[in-house]
Amino acid sequence: MTQNPPAAATTGPGPVAAPERLARAALSRLMEPQDAAGLALVQAVGAVDALRIGTGELKAGPGLEQEMTVFLQEAGVGTWPGLAASLKRWIPRVPDLAPERDLATMQRLGGRLTIPGDPLWPEQLSDLGLHEPLCLWWRGHEIAFPHARRTVALVGSRDSTGYGGAIAGEFAYGLGQRGYTVVSGGAYGIDAHAHRGALAGGSSELPTIAVMAGGVDRYYPSGNEELLRAVANQGAVIAEVPPGSAPTRYRFLQRNRLIAALSAVTVVVEARWRSGALNTAHHAESIGRIVAAVPGSIHSANSAGCHRLLREGGAVCVTDVGEIAELAGGSGEELIGERQALPAEHDGLTLEDLVLLDALPLRSTTSVEKLCAVAGLAPDAVRAGLGRLGLLGLAVSERGGWKRTRKEG
């Protein structure tokens, strides 16, 4: 069993060693996303030897299966069919392997492959543990991925309503203005509104990122081609599957874990009772990310999924960009502060002074004696209270009597 080169060799500012890069490119075609056994194999022997074992070039060592079992158990995978059975799934795809061609394709598209250790690599993906992707096929700006704290996912229904679309756009614009990177899935509906809003409002180097379920060589869905081209031009379009891969339903579900893991907060803007966005939310929750949901009309089926998330306790209710920024750990507090700073005139009064204020007439004046009876307070308490209310501008004395101060306008 060959050992992986030490981790230090794969980090630092320079590119990771070419064989590691090629091996991960190849493995990303052999394996479906979240192939736990495959990922455990890479963990055990490194990508280069995992590929050689997968293609039959190298024979597995005697202790390997045991070692993989440990990795799998740590990741919560209780039983697995064993190495030979797991590798059988790869065999039909071995003839298609051509990692150099895939890398050349990416270069032609102005893109690249990024793998753990690269400066571009999003560190926050390591929170996925064993399920961290092998690599990301990356189309767009060559700028390091922002920290999760500066990244917010906005997700939701493809068939969004005007309400949901407007909110996705507003929120993305506002997050962009505050320098956040908006992550979404490039789909119709909420995703598209989120990307558009972020492109319009974006003030960071990477205003928005679309995470694809299929290969980044094709902009999918085709109706979003122009939008995704703009995302690639100003931000990035990424995928863990290689060019030419179809966006299958399985890959959509796996892709959702990347959206969740890239971001500190996943905001579900609009979602039906059953929805892919809820799948993203559950991924987020499972790795300790914050899930937020936008409320809406209880008569709108497109908000039922959001309300389900709120009701079942996992999600935080968010209604503006400040609240989202606050959840992400940024500076949203000032907005909240503003709203809370509109006190009612009677705020901070003692109960006795409130009783007294209630007892004061608005038009004619009244006597201290009468106030004692109406408010149920002793004369000295009434006099002291009137003094306090007077100082606060709430009561006024006129011709020996007292009344409430009339509010202007």
Added chain:
Amino acid sequence: MTQNPPAAATTGPGPVAAPERLARAALSRLMEPQDAAGLALVQAVGAVDALRIGTGELKAGPGLEQEMTVFLQEAGVGTWPGLAASLKRWIPRVPDLAPERDLATMQRLGGRLTIPGDPLWPEQLSDLGLHEPLCLWWRGHEIAFPHARRTVALVGSRDSTGYGGAIAGEFAYGLGQRGYTVVSGGAYGIDAHAHRGALAGGSSELPTIAVMAGGVDRYYPSGNEELLRAVANQGAVIAEVPPGSAPTRYRFLQRNRLIAALSAVTVVVEARWRSGALNTAHHAESIGRIVAAVPGSIHSANSAGCHRLLREGGAVCVTDVGEIAELAGGSGEELIGERQALPAEHDGLTLEDLVLLDALPLRSTTSVEKLCAVAGLAPDAVRAGLGRLGLLGLAVSERGGWKRTRKEG
């Protein structure tokens, strides 16, 4: 210091002893609601002697102040000005005392006074501890108050929107149909819609109850006079303050604790960022009742208070009557069940079968070999999987090839 008659003498089916009833009637005029010292005095010596001490007829015993301090500390009241200072607040109202007149007024209105131990008395108010009201002035049906589990409070803004009003009406009607009693505050807006819906849908003996901040001799606000008359005819209009009491702001806030304590669940249908309904919600939370909030548009100021409750974690998001009934401990589960019982076609598939399903074409058929490459599965896994998908009606074999089953229209 005279002792209160033992509790047993004040319970049972018959009316509580007349002096106790008269004393509580009188004390409810001397004391503002939640006069902690006054309530501690009643706790210590009973209502009859508390009244005699309050009016100066009886001198307080030497240990009384100490005993009251214990009651107050148990109720969370740390410091108090002492007995003499507390009683000073009552003195201006002593000349107005006429409990027999108040009871006669109630009788003339077809109402009555109910006190702890009476069959009518809502047992759940004892959860207020020291702050349990002394008595309730009760106008309407002479029917025992339902258990908190059969009672739901619907509260919200006076200036409700069409959205909030419709929901209050729907929810109250649905709760009424299920035999719940709907409690609210008799105000304009959400309260009025809730009472109306409950009157229309009510199937219990006491479909709805309005808890007033002022005396029940007057229907307030006047615009709701007809509605409140109907509530009194079919349900009940109640207050802890005696006839003739004005509905002051202080009393509105105290009244809210009664709405909360009467009900298992307090549902805030619509509320602004600052709202009396939030005060009711906080009362409910403080005595361990469930608070629920109805979500709405984030662009509606009238839902901002609901979202605040959801966001700050105290409230459960509710969107239909079934969810409310479930919270109250009743039978709302069937509705939830119905909604969750709409599975997607791929529910319950293993990941491998899902991958295979994704790989199956919809129109033309494909071969097992081709499926191996597309799905990344070994031939025997593909064959076994096709068998399972076939049994589930998801795949079909035609002329030696396989394709996905086309869904009907």
